[in-house]
Amino acid sequence: xxxxKKLVTLGMSIAVLFLFGACGGEKNVEKDDKNEVNTYLGSxxxxxxxxxxxxxxxxxIFTQVMExxxxxxVDERGQDIILPGLAxxxxxxxxxxxxxxxxxxxxxxxxxxxxxxxxxxxxxxxxDPATASQYAFILSPIKNAMEYNGGKAKADDxxxxxxxxxxxxxxxxxxxxxxxxxxxxxxxxxxxxxVVEKYGDRYxxxxxxxxxxxxxxxxxxxxxxxxxxxxxxxxxxxxxVRIDQVNVQVVQDTNAQMNMLLNGQLDIAxxxxxxxxxxxxxxxxxxxxxxxxxGSNYTxxxxxxxxxxxxxxxxxxxxxITREDMGDVIFKGIFESAYGWVPPKIQIAGKEFRSEVPExxxxxxxxxxxxRELLAEGLRELGMDENPENLRVSYLxxxxxxxxxxxxxxxxxxxxxxxxxxxxxxxxxxxVFQKMIDEKxxxxxxxxxxxxxxxxxxxxxxxxSDAGIYNTGFKNDRYDELIEMAGVEVDQEKRxxxxxxxxxxxxxxxxxxxxxxxxxxxxxxxxxxxxxxxPLFGGMDYKTVYIVEDED
Amino acid sequence: xxxxxxxxxxxxxxxxxIIITMTFFIIRAxxxxxxxxxxxxxxxxxxxxxxxxxxxxxxxxxxxLKFMKNLFMLDLGESLVYPGRSVAENxxxxxxxxxxxxxxxxxxxxxxxVSFGILAAFKRNKWPDYVVMFLAILGVSIPGFVTASLLQYxxxxxxxxxxxxxxxxxxxxxxxxIALAFGSVAAxxxxxxxxxxxxxxQDYILTARAKxxxxxxxxxxxxxxxxxxxxxxxxGPQIAGIFIGSFVIExxxxxxxxxxxxxxxxxxxxxxxxxxxxIFFAALYITxxxxxxxxxxxxxxxxxxxxxx
Numbered sequence: 001x002x003x004x005k006k007l008v009t010l011g012m013s014i015a016v017l018f019l020f021g022a023c024g025g026e027k028n029v030e031k032d033d034k035n036e037v038n039t040y041l042g043s044x045x046x047x048x049x050x051x052x053x054x055x056x057x058x059x060x061i062f063t064q065v066m067e068x069x070x071x072x073x074v075d076e077r078g079q080d081i082i083l084p085g086l087a088x089x090x091x092x093x094x095x096x097x098x099x100x101x102x103x104x105x106x107x108x109x110x111x112x113x114x115x116x117x118x119x120x121x122x123x124x125x126x127x128d129p130a131t132a133s134q135y136a137f138i139l140s141p142i143k144n145a146m147e148y149n150g151g152k153a154k155a156d157d158x159x160x161x162x163x164x165x166x167x168x169x170x171x172x173x174x175x176x177x178x179x180x181x182x183x184x185x186x187x188x189x190x191x192x193x194x195v196v197e198k199y200g201d202r203y204x205x206x207x208x209x210x211x212x213x214x215x216x217x218x219x220x221x222x223x224x225x226x227x228x229x230x231x232x233x234x235x236x237x238x239x240x241v242r243i244d245q246v247n248v249q250v251v252q253d254t255n256a257q258m259n260m261l262l263n264g265q266l267d268i269a270x271x272x273x274x275x276x277x278x279x280x281x282x283x284x285x286x287x288x289x290x291x292x293x294x295g296s297n298y299t300x301x302x303x304x305x306x307x308x309x310x311x312x313x314x315x316x317x318x319x320x321i322t323r324e325d326m327g328d329v330i331f332k333g334i335f336e337s338a339y340g341w342v343p344p345k346i347q348i349a350g351k352e353f354r355s356e357v358p359e360x361x362x363x364x365x366x367x368x369x370x371x372r373e374l375l376a377e378g379l380r381e382l383g384m385d386e387n388p389e390n391l392r393v394s395y396l397x398x399x400x401x402x403x404x405x406x407x408x409x410x411x412x413x414x415x416x417x418x419x420x421x422x423x424x425x426x427x428x429x430x431x432v433f434q435k436m437i438d439e440k441x442x443x444x445x446x447x448x449x450x451x452x453x454x455x456x457x458x459x460x461x462x463x464x465s466d467a468g469i470y471n472t473g474f475k476n477d478r479y480d481e482l483i484e485m486a487g488v489e490v491d492q493e494k495r496x497x498x499x500x501x502x503x504x505x506x507x508x509x510x511x512x513x514x515x516x517x518x519x520x521x522x523x524x525x526x527x528x529x530x531x532x533x534x535p536l537f538g539g540m541d542y543k544t545v546y547i548v549e550d551e552d
Numbered sequence: 553x554x555x556x557x558x559x560x561x562x563x564x565x566x567x568x569x570i571i572i573t574m575t576f577f578i579i580r581a582x583x584x585x586x587x588x589x590x591x592x593x594x595x596x597x598x599x600x601x602x603x604x605x606x607x608x609x610x611x612x613x614x615x616x617l618k619f620m621k622n623l624f625m626l627d628l629g630e631s632l633v634y635p636g637r638s639v640a641e642n643x644x645x646x647x648x649x650x651x652x653x654x655x656x657x658x659x660x661x662x663x664x665x666v667s668f669g670i671l672a673a674f675k676r677n678k679w680p681d682y683v684v685m686f687l688a689i690l691g692v693s694i695p696g697f698v699t700a701s702l703l704q705y706x707x708x709x710x711x712x713x714x715x716x717x718x719x720x721x722x723x724x725x726x727x728x729x730i731a732l733a734f735g736s737v738a739a740x741x742x743x744x745x746x747x748x749x750x751x752x753x754q755d756y757i758l759t760a761r762a763k764x765x766x767x768x769x770x771x772x773x774x775x776x777x778x779x780x781x782x783x784x785x786x787x788g789p790q791i792a793g794i795f796i797g798s799f800v801i802e803x804x805x806x807x808x809x810x811x812x813x814x815x816x817x818x819x820x821x822x823x824x825x826x827x828x829x830x831i832f833f834a835a836l837y838i839t840x841x842x843x844x845x846x847x848x849x850x851x852x853x854x855x856x857x858x859x860x861x
Contacts, residue, residue, distance in 0.1 A: 043816075044808070052635045132605035134587065137595045150597045205636030223637075223645065224808035225719050251717050252812070253804045255701060259708035260717065431584020431821060434593065469593045 035547055036245040037529060038267050040257060044224035044250055049204025050189050051126040051133045056539070062186045063539045064229050064246060065212040069101050069119070069168070069183040072538040078291065079345065079352065080454055080535045082180055086114065086190070086213070086236075087168075096175030096490040101183075103166040106236040108192065109212040116162035118190035124148075124155050125196065126187055138187045138452065141176035174488040177348065177495050178455030184538055185453065215241045215543040224250055229542075242531070242546040261286075267526040268540075274332040277522065286524040292345045294536045295450035295519035296338050296459070299395075299411075303473035303512060305443050307393060311510055312378030317444070318507075318514035319364065320371040320418035327517055330410050335517040339365070341503055342459045343518040345536050346451065348499065349492030353456050357500045360508040361515070375419055388420040396426045396445040398433040411446070438471050448519065454537055456499040457486060463506055463513070474512040479505045557846070564838045571834045572623070575827055576616055584821045586632035606632055619827070628828035633820045639828035642813065647832065649719060650798055650810035653728055658790060661733035662740055666783060669744020670776060676749065684741055691738025700731035700804040717806040728805045732798060736790055740783060747779035754778075787844060
């Protein structure tokens, strides 16, 4: 009895305490007038180890706290441009194989001198098989990089060397047209040997082990909760950094992100839902930045499948995708119809690839206005029943959520209407999807590809027959030859030609894949912020951001 | 009582062993590995280096033995997806967050639910009863994530009094606690109301009343004490369940908790993390059941006596 009373009393007092605690209420969001920016990440950061980081969240932090040889920005036409970063200048040898970078005097945030050796160490560490870096392949243009990574060469053989404290030299395997576009990439950022060795495997996983040489430093990192960045007083270009602090909160739920943007807790957010777009536009408090994300959505065919081995059938399926409608209905007008594979804004020879090369599928569409006709022809060639209503094919979807189902239902009705074909959906998680593709256990499958660097090769290399990325059974000798030639060519105009022909084979001649939409983003930015740059690659950069003074 | 507890602890370890072994082999049977979290196919050499580093290239049984050996030395290993973070550290960092929420929600749910139930029973067919029962029906039928989303929206946009995302201060815990407890408040209230009404019709209440026991004492010592017993039984699964249930709530309020970690570990095929968290969770669940049994004994003398003998 007594004990029971005690129990109840205890319970009650805890409850009372809790309620009081609740009323104590800490002060809410700190508001505006400070020189701070509030932003978010959609999920936690996996690691801030430069050699091991793979996720976009880590890239975002690196863009703010690190700097490589160069820094990427956006010019007034909205194209990515490469600005000098830690390298003041650089030069290339005639044959395009040797790149020499001259570093400026700069310091790490703790005040120690940054040297060319820091770059050499970083690259060799990433390539060391014992590091098991998942992004080591990005360094493959460097001589002996992949050989070292595969245990077939020594660290000393890798084509990177510090000629003196401030001179860094790369020797490449072959002239790489996009090499300069890698120099701002996170995997080519410098690392400090003493720090890495001090923390070992824990480097990049804890707050204390972080290093920085960029516009900001990490002041606080609570995993899966928040990151606070403050201005780096030892950054060489600190006079051009105009904000003092960036508060990055992890906000997983999309609706929560939208609510917070609406009430001013966030200054910036990507918005994809139409109802929210309208709401934000009505407030008049935001600038909208629309831009491409260097990615394409596409359907791909199993070329060894009994039906899709026929190119006419593939063409029929590709041409009957109602791209404009799909962009409007499923992607709320944010994504854009794709009749080519390489998306807009990707550059080569200082020009935008897409404005130089017309989209191959448009030509195909003009020549074969009736996809049903093509389908019938294809089926005839295969000696099959020509009536499309008797054809059943399966479509493999990655993802098992509502969204994948909505998307599939659209695809299903689309092909039913345009071709009269019955499509059956298979929904699996990504790992299962990957396995089924590897085993060629599919007919049609849907995916998206996001490029890694600013060159058409990041889109076209993956369809080389020995690339081993996606198992579609596509093998075209001329295509392989073109990709190989583009890989070693120094003359950018020639590379452009090779890529033009390769894309034409991929889409116009063979229709091995069927791109549907170019991915775009819709970013709402509070009018109190100015100077934000969102390059195609490398992520949003807060270096140049400032607070607009007279905001009501 | 002591022998009883010891026996239960023994069974607990056996159960744990079976759970660990089964989990180990089941997660390996599912397609995919930690590299899947990158959602793209990687060059062969990159995969080989990765598998070699984490011992994933060895035969499954060898991996199992190694894991069990480390486990015996209380080493849960390192995450395969979050390089440099140990599984134990992750549990230590994220489980207190979920635990705080869970405990607050249980206490809040239990006390308010039981009070509401008592109130409704004594004011039967009057307005407090109707209000409580209406709320109870809402609570039972509205899923937690809807409550959470609504709270999220109103407290962010309409009445920004409380923080709606993140973690750190007491203020951060209020809305998630309410969202988490809302359903159980309803369950407790309905349960308690029915029990109180049931007890009120028992003969011993009539006897007590006839003996002239004061009203407060009657309610406190005779009615509530008897009515609350069955409610305590559902407390156990509730305590454990609150950890799983918090995944959705944690996501909506962006709380760096255990539930969210657990689910993302499974999606990422982070083998060591899945195992470590499963062991932790299973141990917690089994302990919770044990605690409820002991608690039950404390409250109900009949069980206590049989336990002693």
